[in-house]
Amino acid sequence: MQSCLRAPRSSGPGRACRGAACYIAAGRAQSARPLCGAGPGTGPAGDLYNMYKHDVKTGATNRMRSRGARPEGAGSADAGTRTRILEAARELVIEAGFRRFSIGKVAERAGVSRMTVYYQFGTRDELLRALFDHMAARGRLDRLQDVFEQPDPLDALEQFIDVFCGFWATDPAGMRRMRAWARVEGGGDEARERDRWRRQALDTIVRRIRERHAVPAEEGQDDVVSLLYALTSFESYEYLAEGGRSAAEVAALMKRAAREITGVGG
Amino acid sequence: MQSCLRAPRSSGPGRACRGAACYIAAGRAQSARPLCGAGPGTGPAGDLYNMYKHDVKTGATNRMRSRGARPEGAGSADAGTRTRILEAARELVIEAGFRRFSIGKVAERAGVSRMTVYYQFGTRDELLRALFDHMAARGRLDRLQDVFEQPDPLDALEQFIDVFCGFWATDPAGMRRMRAWARVEGGGDEARERDRWRRQALDTIVRRIRERHAVPAEEGQDDVVSLLYALTSFESYEYLAEGGRSAAEVAALMKRAAREITGVGG
Numbered sequence: 215m216q217s218c219l220r221a222p223r224s225s226g227p228g229r230a231c232r233g234a235a236c237y238i239a240a241g242r243a244q245s246a247r248p249l250c251g252a253g254p255g256t257g258p259a260g261d262l263y264n265m266y267k268h269d270v271k272t273g274a275t276n277r278m279r280s281r282g283a284r285p286e287g288a289g290s291a292d293a294g295t296r297t298r299i300l301e302a303a304r305e306l307v308i309e310a311g312f313r314r315f316s317i318g319k320v321a322e323r324a325g326v327s328r329m330t331v332y333y334q335f336g337t338r339d340e341l342l343r344a345l346f347d348h349m350a351a352r353g354r355l356d357r358l359q360d361v362f363e364q365p366d367p368l369d370a371l372e373q374f375i376d377v378f379c380g381f382w383a384t385d386p387a388g389m390r391r392m393r394a395w396a397r398v399e400g401g402g403d404e405a406r407e408r409d410r411w412r413r414q415a416l417d418t419i420v421r422r423i424r425e426r427h428a429v430p431a432e433e434g435q436d437d438v439v440s441l442l443y444a445l446t447s448f449e450s451y452e453y454l455a456e457g458g459r460s461a462a463e464v465a466a467l468m469k470r471a472a473r474e475i476t477g478v479g480g
Numbered sequence: 481m482q483s484c485l486r487a488p489r490s491s492g493p494g495r496a497c498r499g500a501a502c503y504i505a506a507g508r509a510q511s512a513r514p515l516c517g518a519g520p521g522t523g524p525a526g527d528l529y530n531m532y533k534h535d536v537k538t539g540a541t542n543r544m545r546s547r548g549a550r551p552e553g554a555g556s557a558d559a560g561t562r563t564r565i566l567e568a569a570r571e572l573v574i575e576a577g578f579r580r581f582s583i584g585k586v587a588e589r590a591g592v593s594r595m596t597v598y599y600q601f602g603t604r605d606e607l608l609r610a611l612f613d614h615m616a617a618r619g620r621l622d623r624l625q626d627v628f629e630q631p632d633p634l635d636a637l638e639q640f641i642d643v644f645c646g647f648w649a650t651d652p653a654g655m656r657r658m659r660a661w662a663r664v665e666g667g668g669d670e671a672r673e674r675d676r677w678r679r680q681a682l683d684t685i686v687r688r689i690r691e692r693h694a695v696p697a698e699e700g701q702d703d704v705v706s707l708l709y710a711l712t713s714f715e716s717y718e719y720l721a722e723g724g725r726s727a728a729e730v731a732a733l734m735k736r737a738a739r740e741i742t743g744v745g746g
Contacts, residue, residue, distance in 0.1 A: 311664070391663060393660075395660075397657060437736075440719065440722070441720070441737050443719055447716070447719055450713070453706065454706050454707070456709075457702070457706070467706065474740040474741060
């Protein structure tokens with residue numbers, strides 16, 4: 215199971231277990247079992263969330279120990295400092311984008327030394343990755359763990375929409391700016407990668423819907439997944455929220471459209 | 481008819497004719513006739529395009545003449561200069577956003593004097609508005625004129641999607657950056673206003689679909705329009721184009737989803 219918690223980033227075709235990618239691959243193979251053969255209650259439930267939550271602890275331990283980076287949650291004082299650093303990082307990216315983002319500026323805003331930031335996170339890229347994980351945790355993307363526990367994949371699709379609408383609603387103004395910064399000056403590879411994971415998860419759900427409900431047709435798979443991918447995006451969330459719809463109302467609207475797009479009826 | 485070509489910007493509830501807004505209002509009143517009573521072949525066809533194309537000529541003539549701004553198309557040498565200035569403006573906004581956009585910088589890049597830019601466009605805001613009109617012309621949004629000539633509103637919806645996919649496909653990288661700049665530093669009021677016009681046009685089309693096809697239900701009007709608004713956005717275009725779909729393929733996919741969302745069948 216330990217290896218199953220690794221993020222797909224560290225995976226490769228030759229490895230025995232590919233973590234989140236493993237579950238996705240399982241979906242592609244028309245099976246709900248992860249390829250790594252993890253038992254019930256281990257792999258599948260947690261893997262989708264791990265697509266969004268890079269395993270900083272393992273990554274940092276393996277890669278950063280030699281430079282002095284510290285594993286997550288090593289003490290409550292550390293945990294407080296980590297959170298302060300991550301919040302400072304979040305504010306900085308929202309304000310000024312990725313290009314001007316540096317360990318020094320984050321340290322200054324968090325009121326800690328540069329060495330503390332290095333010690334907790336390692337490199338600038340590791341800190342950015344931890345920031346995206348922090349936002350995922352803040353937006354309760356851990357609830358994705360339940361999505362693949364749903365016996366009916368239509369329920370899984372609806373829950374997937376609820377979880378993402380909840381996530382997009384956490385801080386729309388901040389998310390809007392972060393995504394826009396990534397577009398004007400680059401640096402948003404992490405956001406783009408997580409968008410791709412969202413698409414892969416939808417691909418798995420739609421395959422499971424076909425297994426159970428005989429729609430959509432196999433040849434329509436890619437089109438249906440693309441439409442659901444656009445429908446459940448942050449940008450569509452914002453368009454649908456215009457005019458004062460709550461996150462729950464947007465989710466209800468997305469669910470209705472998702473059923474129509476998938477072909478299971480409104 | 482002349483007054484009917486004015487953009488909604490200059491309209492108000494107390495005026496006899498409200499141009500594009502007039503047609504939209506006509507749609508709301510369940511009628512395909514513009515409120516200004518323009519005859520066949522005049523108002524309705526041109527008004528939708530005029531929602532996107534602010535009448536720079538009239539605006540500049542009325543407001544700028546005293547400052548020396550010149551009406552559009554006053555000579556072929558002028559036309560060449562205007563285009564050069566507008567292309568310079570476009571490149572500048574794409575590169576550096578709206579905040580650093582100035583008459584001086586545009587003049588420098590176009591290789592003309594500041595006075596030439598003032599003379600042709602008037603203020604910085606007028607130049608920005610002319611830039612959006614220029615992009616609309618470049619992206620063939622003039623084809624929107626045909627949309628409301630369609631006898632069947634379902635054909636109108638499909639043509640609307642074709643026109644917008646063609647527009648989004650003109651310069652996706654440039655549009656992506658311009659929209660992102662507007663999000664990180666403001667200055668995109670013009671883009672947001674044109675997005676609202678897109679939504680209003682969809683509202684009119686959906687009302688006409690209900691008149692002819694008895695779907696969607698009146699109480700679902702706002703939801704259906706919102707979903708079509710998200711579906712036909714630039715951002716959805718980009719999500720659907722991922723994986724190598726052409727503009728025509730994206731349009732075909734949007735049309736299928738639009739029929740399902742509207743309730744007329746796939």
